[in-house]
Amino acid sequence: MAKMHMQTPQLLSIGTKRRDEWPLSLSSDDFERLEWQPVAIREFILKINSRCNIKCDYCYLYELSDDSWKSQPVFMSEEVARQAASRIAQHAEIHQLESVRIYLHGGEPLQMKPHRLRKILSVLSAASRSDFEVRISVQTNGILLSDEVIDLLAEFEVGIGISLDGDAMGNDRHRRDRRGDGTYQRVVESVTRLREGPHSQLFSGFLATVDVRNDPVACYEALIAHHPPVVDFLQPHHNWDNAPPLLEPTRHVYGDWLIAVFDRWFGAARVETRVRKFEQMMKVMLGVASASESVGLSPAASVVIQTNGSYELLDTLKSAYKGAALTGLNIFDNDLDRVLHHPMVVAGQLGANGLCSTCRECSMMRICGGGHLPHRYKSGSGFLNPSVYCGDLAALILHIQSRLLESCKEAGIDFTSHTLQGRLRNPRVGALQP
Ligand code: SF4
Numbered sequence: 001m002a003k004m005h006m007q008t009p010q011l012l013s014i015g016t017k018r019r020d021e022w023p024l025s026l027s028s029d030d031f032e033r034l035e036w037q038p039v040a041i042r043e044f045i046l047k048i049n050s051r052c053n054i055k056c057d058y059c060y061l062y063e064l065s066d067d068s069w070k071s072q073p074v075f076m077s078e079e080v081a082r083q084a085a086s087r088i089a090q091h092a093e094i095h096q097l098e099s100v101r102i103y104l105h106g107g108e109p110l111q112m113k114p115h116r117l118r119k120i121l122s123v124l125s126a127a128s129r130s131d132f133e134v135r136i137s138v139q140t141n142g143i144l145l146s147d148e149v150i151d152l153l154a155e156f157e158v159g160i161g162i163s164l165d166g167d168a169m170g171n172d173r174h175r176r177d178r179r180g181d182g183t184y185q186r187v188v189e190s191v192t193r194l195r196e197g198p199h200s201q202l203f204s205g206f207l208a209t210v211d212v213r214n215d216p217v218a219c220y221e222a223l224i225a226h227h228p229p230v231v232d233f234l235q236p237h238h239n240w241d242n243a244p245p246l247l248e249p250t251r252h253v254y255g256d257w258l259i260a261v262f263d264r265w266f267g268a269a270r271v272e273t274r275v276r277k278f279e280q281m282m283k284v285m286l287g288v289a290s291a292s293e294s295v296g297l298s299p300a301a302s303v304v305i306q307t308n309g310s311y312e313l314l315d316t317l318k319s320a321y322k323g324a325a326l327t328g329l330n331i332f333d334n335d336l337d338r339v340l341h342h343p344m345v346v347a348g349q350l351g352a353n354g355l356c357s358t359c360r361e362c363s364m365m366r367i368c369g370g371g372h373l374p375h376r377y378k379s380g381s382g383f384l385n386p387s388v389y390c391g392d393l394a395a396l397i398l399h400i401q402s403r404l405l406e407s408c409k410e411a412g413i414d415f416t417s418h419t420l421q422g423r424l425r426n427p428r429v430g431a432l433q434p
Pocket of ligand 1: 040152358360362364386387
């Protein structure tokens with residue numbers, strides 16, 4: 001039987017070299033051989049605005065070679081939102097999903113004027129039915145979060161996640177506006193407005209990008225001063241072709257940074273916030289499935305819908321190479337099951353069979369899961385490599401493991417080979433070579 005490759009115009013435009021790389025090189029025969037079990041898409045990132053009001057220097061959308069945003073309409077139209085809602089509802093019905101989450105994203109989503117935003121929110125909310133719930137969140141840089149906007153978001157029960165990298169010095173290292181001025185003060189004013197107003201329950205937490213030059217504990221303490229329910233720390237988006245700043249082969253500067261935050265968080269006398277990365281790693285150590293695409297082996301199930309209605313893959317893939325997030329599919333011509341069969345989506349759902357041999361033989365594999373997909377990229381082998389943060393992830397996992405075991409011992413819990421320690425030993429995977 002002939003192999004079926006997904007060769008859309010966009011995939012063709014990224015060149016043969018990339019198409020020969022893993023996972024774009026996978027065919028439908030390979031999906032079967034690798035025992036792919038399709039998992040329905042439950043997270044939809046809707047780009048309602050393709051531009052941004054600030055200019056963070058590490059931004060993987062606007063500061064790298066991928067300038068596909070330039071050809072996108074500035075705002076998502078009501079027509080595109082309606083068709084997106086219809087595709088999402090169709091997908092939910094086919095796969096009998098009880099709920100999905102829609103993240104409003106950009107650029108900066110709150111650059112959309114409130115009257116337009118109201119229309120988009122009305123259209124998306126209308127997709128909910130008695131047996132199917134659409135939950136909406138927005139990820140914003142916070143600068144345009146006025147009382148009027150907060151009231152509007154409250155009307156549609158939209159959760160509000162805010163990007164902030166720590167204290168003023170840490171945040172303003174990278175998160176500056178077009179004049180070059182730091183954004184910290186304006187963001188903090190918005191966070192305070194949200195927290196102290198009548199809709200504080202909408203505050204869903206901070207997204208913070210790690211810069212190892214910042215003091216980790218000072219960064220964490222600056223964030224928890226605003227009482228976020230959750231903090232999510234992200235490593236900057238780099239890969240083997242484009243190494244992270246200050247990464248050293250013999251030291252784990254990113255791992256050490258996160259370990260310092262972990263010790264401060266784990267050692268607190270009371271729960272001050274939830275830290276997503278640490279919680280997910282601890283959950284996986286205890287045998288619970290991860291809810292994070294970048295921890296453990298749980299299948300990833302998210303898709304981006306651009307302002308013009310084209311389907312794209314994880315935005316962060318754009319940090320690997322120009323065009324890495326393109327699918328060549330769109331909401332008007334294609335249903336979501338078509339996206340589900342894209343090799344990059346399949347790759348995120350293969351568990352251990354979607355990892356390189358180094359990861360499959362690694363004792364951390366079940367917890368680490370090879371790290372965030374874009375961080376595994378290397379020209380030639382594509383995404384079939386350990387994370388460029390491999391040593392850092394291993395150091396963090398070992399540290400969390402030993403703190404957990406210490407705590408259990410102190411509490412008089414005796415773990416045997418069948419429980420935590422058993423889960424952490426080198427697993428033997430029925431490995432299939434991609
Ligand atoms: S620690 Fe490194 S080798 Fe092990 S699973 Fe993670 S990325 Fe792969």
